[in-house]
Amino acid sequence: MAEHLVSLKIGALFAVLIASIVGIMIPILRWRKESPNKSQSGSFWFYILRAYAAGVMLALAFVHIIADALATMDGLTGNFPIGSVFVMIGIMIMMVVERLSLDMGSLLTKNPVDLSSAECCDPGHNQHPNDVLKGPHQPANCPVHHCNAVSSPVSLGADYPAEVAHTPHSIDLHRVLPLGPVQDVGSSSDISTDDAKPKVMLGMLELGIVVHSVIIGMDLGVKTDKASAIVGLVIALCFHQFFEGLGLGACIASVMHDEESKVNWSKVMVMVAVFSLTFPFGGALGMISIAAESFHADNLFQPWLQGTLDAISGGVLVYLAFIHFISEDFNRKDVNSRENVGLRWLMILSVILGATCMSLLALQA
Known part of the structure; x- marks a missing residue:
């Protein structure tokens, strides 16, 4: 590998590093003093940003990561689509890991779910006809009233009471809240998985990003052999890491002020460092691999390793984008109210815009 290409690749790694730091720090610094859930404008832009991040993640998964995985593994097992x-x-790994994490968190807190209290709450609370709708599994004589025993911050990085809280037996307690100040109406003292879920989702998101960032970094170090190709790839990767940093930073910002999550500034900086350094780490691994001549064209280990990690990372990102971004946000009762028609369409346009931006970057990659 030519010496000038080595210098160019090192410069490229630093450029992507800076783009990663800038992207992830913008939302963190924007909401450093208060949660994005505590202000009208903060909540509005938070949903828009999450919708944009969902589009970015979908395009990143389908257009960049999964497409590369399918191309890399093509023919390795004949006609079988490995x-x-x-x-x-x-996708299945995400389901299993998430469920295990929540169940283990519930056991560690030694706070089991009390189905009787979840089904029929204390009637001493104030009642409002529009606050809570009776769940399909509640007994007929259970009064409909304000209940703060069940709240589920199911949306990644957003510690707000969900409009549809799900217990293990599908007890649906609906609560309608106005868009804007997302207030804490009581911690989930009966369902201990609620406190763990935002942290689990944040960890799963960063895990998916970290894995494929290492792989993409290795792509830069291993595959590229022309200066012009390096420059074009670096431009695309800078945007790629910047957009991903925005999405991850927004998720971190939403839980860093939550006392239950215990995400202080030191932990935030660790997450920032992990996200920012994984791509340069992958690039360094790729350059070392080329220097050691450990990857050869006729060696099947490299396509199996790279294709497998790419495919799994793509599945993780698809799961996160659909389940914990699009599904959770677009099914909120407040988002679907008559007053927020404009917000809904802005969120849809944000998803399309994010997917379009990341798809266009594939032309340069």
Whole structure:
């Protein structure tokens, strides 16, 4: 590998590092003093940003990560679509890891779910006809009233009481809240998984990003052999890391002020460092691999390793984008109220815009 290409790649790694730091720090610094859930404008732009991040993640998964995985693993097992299988495995891994994390968190807190108290809450609370709708599994004589025993911050990085809280037996307690100040109406003292879920989702998101960032960094170090190709790839990767940093930073910002999550500034800086350094780390691994001549064109280990990690990472990102961004946000009662028609369409346009931006970057990659 030519010496000038080595210098160019090192400069490229630093450029992507700076883009990563800037992207992830913008939302963190924007909401450093208060949670984005505590102000009208903060909540509005927070939903818009999450919708944009969902579009970015979808395009990143389908256009960049999964497409590369399928191309890399094409022909390794004949006509069998092994790349698609690993994408499916990535989605299943997310389901299993999330469920295990929540169940283990519930056991560690030694605070089991009390189904009787969840089904029929204390009638001493103030009642409002529009606050809570009776769940389908509640007994007929259970009064409909204000209940703060069940709240579920199911949306990644957003510690707000969800409009549809799900217990293990599908007890649905609906609560309508106005968009804007998302207030804490009581911690989930009966369902201990609620406190763990935002942290689990944040960890899963960063895990998916970290894995494929290392792989993309290795792509820069291993595949590129022309200066012009390096420059074009770096431009695309700077945007790629910047957009991903915005999404991850927004998720961190929403939980860093939550006392239950215990995400202080030191932990925030660790997450920032992990996200920012994984791409340069992958690039360094790729350059070392080329220097050591450990990857050869006729060696099947490299396509299996790279294709498998790409496919699994793509599955993780698809799961996160659909389940914990699009599904959670677009099914909120306040978002679907008559007063927020404009917000809904702005969120849809944000998803389309994010997906379009990341898809166009594939032309340069």
